[in-house]
Amino acid sequence: MFSFGAPQVPSSAVSPLPKDDKNITGKFDPTALERGAKALKMLDSSPNAQKAFELTKMQEITRQQEIQKEIQQMHLRQTELGAQRARVEGDEKRKLMAQQQEQDRITAQYKAKLEAEAYQKKLQDQRRQNEEWLQQQHQQFLRQEEARKKTEMEILNMRKAQIREEKALERENIKARVQEEGRVRIEQERKNFDVHLKMMKERAIEERQTKLESLHVTFSSLGSAFSSLLADKQRLTAGVTSLTALALGIYGARAGTRVAGRVLERRLGKPPLVRETSRWTLMGGVRNIFTASPFRNAPPPISNIVLDNTLHQRLTWTTNSLVNAKKNGTPFRNLLLYGPPGTGKTLFAKTVAKSSGLDFAIMTGGDVGPLREDAPNEINKLFQWSKKTKRGLILFIDEADAFLRQGRSSSDGMSENMRNALSAFLYHTGTESKEFCLILATNERQVLDRAVLDRMDEQYEFGLPKLDERRRMVALFMRQYVFAPGKGGRSIEVDDRINEEFFNRVAERTEGFSGRQLSKMCISMQSAVFGSGAKTLTLDLAEMIVDWHIKEHLKDKAAIEGGCAQQPTD
Incomplete structure (x- = not known):
């Protein structure tokens, strides 16, 4: 660019001045200034001076615009850098906040874990204190006793x-x-000995004379009566006839009473083997007049019995066909229920028997053994009585393996009386019947006689309840024995933590329990509250009772397994 100031003089044109501190003016060469002034004059006198000035001015304006544009670009770049810096700072803040939140979450989790551990430790300490308190109470009770x-x-x-x-x-x-x-008496007797001796002699003579006179009168009367009877044949015949009629009347009354008793027993009574029946009997009718209804303890409906879904469906179909068999005139089907103890076999059989609308009779196999030689006769009476119902009868035999077991072929395996009872049973169940249905229940299916198994149309295995079934049973028994009011209207206050979650935990911990064991466990909770005099069933007390029953179950299981292991093998 051009500038119109003082002309620039090259440094070479100015000679260096020697340093002389005393010469303040120095040695100045004015030739350079003269040449500059001369050049300016020549430029001003040039005809292109104005154009050169305009050109220089335009170049200066262009340069200023470029500088302004660069300044704007720099401002724009600064703005972008600021936005980028703000974005980076925002990202950093978000990352920092996320890290802070993650750290807070980890801290909260750790804090919650510590609180949970502290709570569990508190529960364990409280449970231990409760156990120690109960143990102390027990020891104190023992000491007091x-x-x-x-x-x-x-x-x-x-x-x-x-x-x-x-x-x-x-x-x-x-x-x-x-x-x-x-x-005193001896002394007196000694003094009165002679008097007493004389009195005894006189008394003996008088008694002898009296007895002789009585015998004489008696035999005289009998002799005269017998003589007159022999002399009068009509009176003799009447006397003999009267004596004969009297003897026949006495013996006839005895025989008739025995026959009438058997007829009444057969028509109005029930066989001795039947423990419970819905058929009307003379003694049962009289007893029902003075007591409540014989069906006051009605069993729950079949739908309320907790069983495996597949087994429940099969049993429902069989029950419906059993109820409709009498209406359709088809033979009844015999059922066999087997499985471990406490799995609901007896409950189901009694429920079907009492809710089917048919007559029912319930007996147990253990009653046959004590009858000994009378067992076959009583079995015959039982089946003859069962065939005389008009509505049809369900005969339920509980613990059937007590007299229907194997061993007929061996004299050591079964007594003669039990063998005869089994033969009588097989005789009456050899063909299908339209009069009665037979339901057998046993814990050991493999011990039943082969002929008995052959007579069973349907066989159902009642296994131990699974997790879902145990959960339903625990809830059912807790509502029945703990939550429901007692007989006198007394109710138990239950901890709020004893809920569905508690039922699930109990069901998971009680694997291998039967329905009867779960029922007894819930009854133990009720007994613990009533026995201790408390009004509330706490969670710790319930957990303690569950632990006790689990320990007892494991002991029983170990004892059974140990007994099985000690049995000799062939």
Whole structure:
């Protein structure tokens, strides 16, 4: 660019001045200034001076615009850098916040874990304290009982000693009194011996004379009566006839009473083997007049019995076909229910028997053995009685393996009486029947006689309940025995933590339990509350009872397995 200031003089044109501190003016060469002034004059006198100035001005404006544009670009770049910096700072803040939140979450989780561990430790300490308290209460109760028994024993011993002393004194007094009375009486008897001897002789003579006269009168009367009877044949015939009629009447009345009793028993009674029946009987009808309805303890409906879904469906179909068999005139089907104890076999059979609308009779196989030689006759009476119902009858035999087991082929395996009872049973169940249905229940299917199994149309295995079934059973039994009010209207207050979650935990921990064991566990909770005098079933108490029952179950299981392991193998 051009500038119109003082002309620039090259440094080479100015000679360096020697340094002289004393010469303040120095040695200045004005030739350079002269040449500059001359050049300016020549430029001003040039005809292109104005154009050169305009060109220089335009170049200066262009340069300023470029500088302004660069300034704007720099401002724009600064703005972009600021936005980028703000975006980076925002990202950093978000990352920092995310890291802070993650750290807070980790801290909260750790804090929650510590609180949970502290709570579990608190629960364990509380449970241990409760167990120690219960143990202390038990020990205190034992000590009190021991002290009470000791005190009662001391009091009893004192009373015994006192009674012994009193009895000894009384014996001494009686002995002394008797001795004194005997001595006095002996002395008096000695004094009156002659008088007594004379009186005894006179009394003996008088009694002898009286007896002789009585015998004489009696035999005289009998002789005269017999003589007159022999003389009068009509009176003799009437007497013999009367005596014969009297004897026949007595023996006929005895035989008729026996026959009438058997007829009444057969028509109005029930066989001795039947423990419970819906058929009307004379004794049962009289008993029902003075008691409540015989079906006051009605079983739950089949839909409320907790069973495996597949088994429940099969049993429902079989029950419906059993109920409709009498209506359709088809033979009844015999059922066999087997499985471990406490799995609902007896409950289901009684429920079907009592809710089917048919007559039912319930007996147990253990009642057959004590009958001994009368067992076959009673079995015959049972089946004859079963065939005389008009509505059809369901005969339920519980614990059937007690007399229907294998062993007929071996004299050592079964007694003669039981073999005869089994033969009588097989005789009456050899063909299909339209009069009665047979339901057998047993814990050991493999011990039943092959002929008995052959007579069963349907066989159902009742296994141990699974997790879902145990959960439903626990909820059902807790509502029945704990949540429901008692007989006197007394209710149990239940901890809020004893809920569905508690039922699930109990069901998971009680694997291998039967329905009866779960029922007994819930009854134990009820008994623990009533027995302790408390009104509330706490979670710790319920957990403790569950632990006790699990320990007992494991002990029983180990004992059974140990017994099986000790049995000799062939």
